Amino acid sequence: MNSLNKFNKNSIRLLISAVLLLIAVGVWSTYLLKENIPTVTENGRALIGGSFNLTNHLNKPVTEKDFSGKYMILYFGYTYCPDICPMDLQILTDAINLLDSSISGQITPIFVSVDPERDTVEIMAEYVQYFHEDLIGLTGTIEQVDAVKEEYRVYAEKADDTADYIVDHTSYTYLMGKDGKFLKHFNHAEDPEVMAAQITSLIN
Amino acid sequence: MKKILLGVLMLFAIQFNVNAEEGDILITNEWARPILISGRPGGAYLHIENKGNVADKLVSVTSTISPKLEIHEHTMKDGVMKMSQVDHIEIKAGSSVELKPGGYHIMIFETSSQYKVGDKIDLTLNFEKSGSITKTVNVMMKHP
Numbered sequence: 001m002n003s004l005n006k007f008n009k010n011s012i013r014l015l016i017s018a019v020l021l022l023i024a025v026g027v028w029s030t031y032l033l034k035e036n037i038p039t040v041t042e043n044g045r046a047l048i049g050g051s052f053n054l055t056n057h058l059n060k061p062v063t064e065k066d067f068s069g070k071y072m073i074l075y076f077g078y079t080y081c082p083d084i085c086p087m088d089l090q091i092l093t094d095a096i097n098l099l100d101s102s103i104s105g106q107i108t109p110i111f112v113s114v115d116p117e118r119d120t121v122e123i124m125a126e127y128v129q130y131f132h133e134d135l136i137g138l139t140g141t142i143e144q145v146d147a148v149k150e151e152y153r154v155y156a157e158k159a160d161d162t163a164d165y166i167v168d169h170t171s172y173t174y175l176m177g178k179d180g181k182f183l184k185h186f187n188h189a190e191d192p193e194v195m196a197a198q199i200t201s202l203i204n
Numbered sequence: 205m206k207k208i209l210l211g212v213l214m215l216f217a218i219q220f221n222v223n224a225e226e227g228d229i230l231i232t233n234e235w236a237r238p239i240l241i242s243g244r245p246g247g248a249y250l251h252i253e254n255k256g257n258v259a260d261k262l263v264s265v266t267s268t269i270s271p272k273l274e275i276h277e278h279t280m281k282d283g284v285m286k287m288s289q290v291d292h293i294e295i296k297a298g299s300s301v302e303l304k305p306g307g308y309h310i311m312i313f314e315t316s317s318q319y320k321v322g323d324k325i326d327l328t329l330n331f332e333k334s335g336s337i338t339k340t341v342n343v344m345m346k347h348p
Contacts, residue, residue, distance in 0.1 A: 079240070082247045083306065086345075169284065
């Protein structure tokens with residue numbers, strides 16, 4: 001009797017342990033599966049991108065609709081920027097040149113100025129020609145640029161009040177889908193080959 | 205007369221001393237970005253190696269193309285790039301410092317010419333102990 005009790009207690013303990021283990025594995029695997037879902041991208045879709053009214057470097061007013069039907073790859077910076085912006089625009093240029101023409105033909109590279117006071121249409125026209133031949137320069141009024149900065153969650157503020165002020169700014173490159181929705185961002189100083197490979201995998 | 209001679213000798217000794225240490229600092233991989241828009245500042249980059257036994261400091265940079273050159277650094281905080289001027293760059297004995305895009309770099313303001321890709325500019329690097337080293341720097345869009 002005593003031994004039977006002991007046996008029962010042991011098997012109940014075993015059963016409880018097994019059930020707990022099953023629950024633990026169940027919860028754990030749910031988390032694992034969830035991690036495969038690109039939650040960051042999902043969040044980003046809701047947060048980054050939107051409509052804008054700007055002027056391109058050919059002095060033509062444009063909105064996001066002018067770019068729909070093609071992928072957009074956007075970099076936000078300013079032409080006075082001595083180091084970071086030319087570096088990331090060169091990386092963007094190199095990455096696009098590394099792409100198969102069937103893919104690069106589907107992408108519009110865009111440089112958006114966060115310094116509309118100094119970056120006039122003429123300055124943008126002069127500047128973009130040093131990078132990719134397809135690169136579109138966009139600038140606008142202070143209000144228009146503030147609006148697009150907000151849509152793309154870009155931070156950019158003057159660092160000082162001098163005439164040759166520097167602008168502190170986030171340095172991300174955004175890949176947007178044909179519908180204008182966010183697909184992926186690239187960090188400052190990304191390797192052009194990595195960027196090209198990731199663009200290819202997302203567009204193919 | 206003796207004093208003057210001694211003075212001359214001392215000057216010579218100091219000069220000799222500077223020259224001797226100059227070889228301890230090795231500058232390589234120097235390049236500069238073009239001035240894309242007239243009046244805008246340019247950046248220059250290089251690698252400094254201190255082969256000597258004492259630490260040295262890059263205290264200033266001068267050039268015939270500009271009256272105003274500064275040493276700057278970039279710092280990234282929460283994804284935001286901030287650029288600020290630094291007083292000097294220390295190169296510890298037996299170590300090296302890389303001036304590169306996104307890090308330490310030389311800023312060239314108020315240039316007398318809008319130099320382009322393929323041009324060459326001169327940079328004189330002034331070190332606290334090792335004196336001045338002048339380099340001819342190639343202008344290019346990116347480091348090869």
